[in-house]
Amino acid sequence: MAEIHLDHVARATTDVQRLARFYEEVFGFQRMDVPNFGFEVVWLSTVPPSITLHIIQKNPNSNLPESPHSAGPDVNRKDLELLPRSHHISLGVPDYDGFVKSLKEKGIPIYEKTQQEGKIKQVFFCDPDGNGLEVGNWARRQ
Template sequence: MPKLLLHHVSLPVRDVELSAAFYEDLFGLTRLPRPPFGIPGVWFGCGDRQIHLVANPSGTYRTTPTVDIADVHFAFWTDDFEGMVTRLERAGFSDALPEGDAKRMLLSRDSVAGFPQLYVLDPDLNTIEVNAAPM
């Protein structure tokens, strides 16, 4: 069997620069060179993996600003979970916000998975998990 590793996750976004700023500001991702494809986009480095944002005027199929952990999502791992919680809270995310608020954070410091997890939405309602899973 050939060895496989995840290379990148690609996300559809309506406004490339708005979404790029979100990922740069909240997660500290840095832009990578990107070939001149026929559609706008931005590539980010994340450790030895990548996140690709691709312009899609229709955005995602999601229409409601509600985090759904059973929906498509990807996860960032962090070695400073509480630091990430603080960073997100400073950006206006909170687990105290009502359901349907785009800045509502689902937060579980003692999740059934056995490690801390949180979930937030990006500007296009893509679901992002941040966790401190054992490495």
């Protein structure tokens, strides 16, 4: 079997531009060229391209359940504490402390967790649509 790799992650939303701006501002993703799919789509990528995120207009006829997490400023800390065992995307950053500081400056509610006597640092939070996110201090996997 050929090597399996992550191609992209898709996030469905009712406000494509708002969600794309969040990922641009918080993670530094950059917009890519997008084919015409007949509905609104923004493709984002890290630089250099190693992670691709597709922000797609949610199908109004979808019966899939909404995320159970609140993304507003009044998000309950207990909700965020559930993210380590809930649906989320996990990303690693080279400057964990600087990244967490930027989340706090943006007023984004967070839940931090450490493991292995503080060697592993993790922060959990939600995007504006309530999708779970985890960012850690781990190195890029080779």
